Amino acid sequence: MLNIEQANQVVLGRMMGARPILRTVARAADVIPAMGERMLLHAGPPITWERASGPLRGAIVGACIFEGWAADASAAQALVTAGEVTLAPCHHHAAVGPMAGVTSPSMKVYVVENVTHGNKAFSNLNEGYGKVLRYGAYSDDVLARLRWMNDTMAPLLADALALSEEGLDIRALLAESLHMGDEGHNRNKAGSILYTTRLAPLIARAAPDAETAAAVLKFLGDNALSVLNPVMAACKAMADAGHGVEGSTIMTTMARNGTDLGIRISGLGDRWFTGPAGQPDGLYFPGFTAADANRDIGDSTITETAGIGAFAMAAAPAIVTFISGTPQDAMNATLEMYEITAAEHTAFTIPALGFRGTPTGVDIRKVVELGITPRINTGIAHREAGVGQVGAGLTRPPLSVFEDALLAYAERYLEG
Amino acid sequence: MLNIEQANQVVLGRMMGARPILRTVARAADVIPAMGERMLLHAGPPITWERASGPLRGAIVGACIFEGWAADASAAQALVTAGEVTLAPCHHHAAVGPMAGVTSPSMKVYVVENVTHGNKAFSNLNEGYGKVLRYGAYSDDVLARLRWMNDTMAPLLADALALSEEGLDIRALLAESLHMGDEGHNRNKAGSILYTTRLAPLIARAAPDAETAAAVLKFLGDNALSVLNPVMAACKAMADAGHGVEGSTIMTTMARNGTDLGIRISGLGDRWFTGPAGQPDGLYFPGFTAADANRDIGDSTITETAGIGAFAMAAAPAIVTFISGTPQDAMNATLEMYEITAAEHTAFTIPALGFRGTPTGVDIRKVVELGITPRINTGIAHREAGVGQVGAGLTRPPLSVFEDALLAYAERYLEG
Numbered sequence: 001m002l003n004i005e006q007a008n009q010v011v012l013g014r015m016m017g018a019r020p021i022l023r024t025v026a027r028a029a030d031v032i033p034a035m036g037e038r039m040l041l042h043a044g045p046p047i048t049w050e051r052a053s054g055p056l057r058g059a060i061v062g063a064c065i066f067e068g069w070a071a072d073a074s075a076a077q078a079l080v081t082a083g084e085v086t087l088a089p090c091h092h093h094a095a096v097g098p099m100a101g102v103t104s105p106s107m108k109v110y111v112v113e114n115v116t117h118g119n120k121a122f123s124n125l126n127e128g129y130g131k132v133l134r135y136g137a138y139s140d141d142v143l144a145r146l147r148w149m150n151d152t153m154a155p156l157l158a159d160a161l162a163l164s165e166e167g168l169d170i171r172a173l174l175a176e177s178l179h180m181g182d183e184g185h186n187r188n189k190a191g192s193i194l195y196t197t198r199l200a201p202l203i204a205r206a207a208p209d210a211e212t213a214a215a216v217l218k219f220l221g222d223n224a225l226s227v228l229n230p231v232m233a234a235c236k237a238m239a240d241a242g243h244g245v246e247g248s249t250i251m252t253t254m255a256r257n258g259t260d261l262g263i264r265i266s267g268l269g270d271r272w273f274t275g276p277a278g279q280p281d282g283l284y285f286p287g288f289t290a291a292d293a294n295r296d297i298g299d300s301t302i303t304e305t306a307g308i309g310a311f312a313m314a315a316a317p318a319i320v321t322f323i324s325g326t327p328q329d330a331m332n333a334t335l336e337m338y339e340i341t342a343a344e345h346t347a348f349t350i351p352a353l354g355f356r357g358t359p360t361g362v363d364i365r366k367v368v369e370l371g372i373t374p375r376i377n378t379g380i381a382h383r384e385a386g387v388g389q390v391g392a393g394l395t396r397p398p399l400s401v402f403e404d405a406l407l408a409y410a411e412r413y414l415e416g
Numbered sequence: 417m418l419n420i421e422q423a424n425q426v427v428l429g430r431m432m433g434a435r436p437i438l439r440t441v442a443r444a445a446d447v448i449p450a451m452g453e454r455m456l457l458h459a460g461p462p463i464t465w466e467r468a469s470g471p472l473r474g475a476i477v478g479a480c481i482f483e484g485w486a487a488d489a490s491a492a493q494a495l496v497t498a499g500e501v502t503l504a505p506c507h508h509h510a511a512v513g514p515m516a517g518v519t520s521p522s523m524k525v526y527v528v529e530n531v532t533h534g535n536k537a538f539s540n541l542n543e544g545y546g547k548v549l550r551y552g553a554y555s556d557d558v559l560a561r562l563r564w565m566n567d568t569m570a571p572l573l574a575d576a577l578a579l580s581e582e583g584l585d586i587r588a589l590l591a592e593s594l595h596m597g598d599e600g601h602n603r604n605k606a607g608s609i610l611y612t613t614r615l616a617p618l619i620a621r622a623a624p625d626a627e628t629a630a631a632v633l634k635f636l637g638d639n640a641l642s643v644l645n646p647v648m649a650a651c652k653a654m655a656d657a658g659h660g661v662e663g664s665t666i667m668t669t670m671a672r673n674g675t676d677l678g679i680r681i682s683g684l685g686d687r688w689f690t691g692p693a694g695q696p697d698g699l700y701f702p703g704f705t706a707a708d709a710n711r712d713i714g715d716s717t718i719t720e721t722a723g724i725g726a727f728a729m730a731a732a733p734a735i736v737t738f739i740s741g742t743p744q745d746a747m748n749a750t751l752e753m754y755e756i757t758a759a760e761h762t763a764f765t766i767p768a769l770g771f772r773g774t775p776t777g778v779d780i781r782k783v784v785e786l787g788i789t790p791r792i793n794t795g796i797a798h799r800e801a802g803v804g805q806v807g808a809g810l811t812r813p814p815l816s817v818f819e820d821a822l823l824a825y826a827e828r829y830l831e832g
Binding site: 176179180181182189190193194196197198200201202203204205207210211213214215217218221317318320321326327351352353354355 | 592595596597598605606609610612613614616617618619620621623626627629630631633634637733734736737742743767768769770771
């Protein structure tokens with residue numbers, strides 16, 4: 001007899017028992033499974049150029065120029081539409097990327113290993129705020145920064161991490177940062193300086209010269225999102241550890257490509273359930289309004305999938321200055337998420353709630369029964385290619401994707 | 417006619433308008449006003465060797481050995497009791513030191529400048545947790561660490577800070593750390609890594625070699641109290657900016673020497689009002705109990721004097737794992753302090769209270785009227801010289817010192 005609760009407890013035990021360690025930084029196509037030399041990974045469920053939104057197209061163009069495959073936007077578009085460059089979801093390759101999430105073969109990526117279960121996960125490097133590739137910008141300065149990150153910072157990070165036998169325990173770092181006002185998705189201020197501080201002595205020792213050490217330490221330390229990408233890879237490693245458990249109704253993927261939002265369920269294999277990505281509500285940078293906003297985009301909802309991000313907002317009252325709302329709204333966001341989750345995290349706790357574990361493991365049955373969808377903290381991209389970030393805010397996935405998943409679950413497990 | 421409220425608003429305007437910038441690290445007797453070459457500064461109000469507690473005696477002995485004035489405890493005691501080494505409060509020399517606060521002429525100190533009003537303040541370097549001079553330990557390893565700090569770390573910090581034209585704005589750093597779960601006295605985890613992160617590129621550039629850079633970055637980054645001493649100097653600079661305003665009833669000093677607690681009032685000049693230092697309630701390290709605890713000690717209550725520390729505990733719910741109590745107790749501590757203070761800080765805000773300013777500027781009239789004394793977060797020293805820290809907790813000053821101060825105020829301003 002099918003015991004759904006038991007299956008879900010297996011999933012949660014694996015997700016929360018996973019211990020993701022940052023090991024190194026390496027060239028994407030050298031380490032990401034089945035990543036071809038003419039492949040671009042992107043955020044969210046599968047999508048074609050024709051259906052891709054402005055920021056995803058911009059990032060694809062930028063990646064083609066970065067790789068030297070194309071000189072401009074129309075040449076890049078021609079390559080992709082002719083099938084000479086393949087598009088594939090990061091999630092199909094054990095990877096995740098924030099916003100557009102575009103990762104090309106030569107880009108350096110973080111390599112995170114879940115030492116409990118042995119699986120690995122990958123994420124690209126964080127470029128900082130504003131006009132950046134992941135928001136669809138691809139001007140010369142954007143590409144120059146990417147090249148510096150790839151050719152100067154990434155090798156130094158790899159050399160620095162090589163000096164650490166134990167690697168960097170990202171779950172422990174996250175647990176600490178949740179006690180320091182982060183929620184791990186849109187607010188990673190504490191995590192990023194913890195990350196910089198832990199790496200600093202290793203960077204000083206591994207650097208080819210003092211100026212390179214100083215430049216990398218400044219780049220990491222000034223960017224309040226430095227740790228977002230290792231955190232996302234860690235969350236991916238945790239979520240993947242819980243994926244594929246027969247009979248489970250726990251969500252193990254939630255991701256958006258700027259057009260569609262898709263989820264996957266532990267007990268339903270690799271099938272995506274998709275619907276329209278949301279239009280975020282939030283605060284806009286000076287000069288921009290909601291009319292400029294693209295639909296929600298990015299794999300960063302892997303954080304909510306793993307029990308942090310919007311689910312841990314009660315730990316991060318100061319985030320409301322960035323995404324709108326009041327500290328009480330932040331508290332309420334976490335409290336609401338307990339309604340649709342199957343566990344309280346054993347490693348991630350919230351001081352302001354008496355050290356209660358974060359709500360973890362979305363159960364699609366509860367979502368559909370209560371009509372409460374997961375909350376998402378997110379950055380907001382301009383709808384046109386080439387512009388970049390215009391704000392940050394909150395959104396939710398459509399209820400329909402959970403209804404579709406539950407229907408598929410019923411078809412597979414409960415009928416016939 | 418005497419307008420007390422107006423005088424107090426002048427004090428608060430000066431305290432909150434002060435902008436303390438960390439400028440450099442220098443030899444104590446070279447920069448601290450009127451510090452003699454045979455003088456030891458200590459925490460709290462004036463005290464003699466005869467009345468000094470174990471941890472203060474231990475720190476005095478350690479400092480005499482550090483300076484090469486004495487080979488052991490009895491030789492050090494002989495020098496001090498013979499008057500060949502002078503004891504003086506840090507507070508008499510624009511300085512502050514945590515716990516015993518003992519600062520000798522050759523020790524390197526932080527130099528903080530209040531750029532709004534031009535006054536300077538000083539504090540020694542932080543040694544980390546456990547067996548350290550400031551808790552009265554003076555074994556060879558304690559002295560060896562002090563020498564490394566003085567001879568290797570301090571010159572590098574000075575060189576690093578010299579690369580920064582604007583210096584390090586400690587008020588801005590504190591404001592940020594209060595949004596990251598610190599209260600600035602007993603919890604400085606976020607502030608210390610912010611501090612390390614800001615200095616890291618400068619340290620990398622200024623270091624004589626990579627190993628020295630790495631060692632200093634590790635020492636600063638691993639010590640969750642690294643920034644306490646610059647923070648204390650910053651609070652001293654802020655409090656001193658408000659001192660000496662005719663007619664004011666605002667407390668501008670609160671400090672303990674391990675025997676007595678003393679306060680000073682803006683409108684009452686340099687006169688101390690003293691009473692017995694409290695016995696902290698708190699959590700003890702394994703192997704120690706309340707029977708091992710010394711009376712409360714240290715100048716670190718300059719943080720509460722300036723509107724942070726226990727007064728900002730609502731910002732730091734995770735601190736209860738270290739000092740005992742619940743997150744609600746931490747919230748209540750802050751709420752209670754609004755009862756006895758004259759302002760809400762314009763730079764220091766608490767996200768969980770809807771970004772309300774911290775309670776700032778203790779008014780001795782309110783303390784006496786309500787019978788509510790200021791709250792203090794504190795470390796707990798072993799009562800015997802040479803042991804070190806045994807725990808952390810909470811205490812309060814005796815009400816009598818506020819009654820005495822108010823009586824003196826009445827004598828001076830309201831009678832005759």
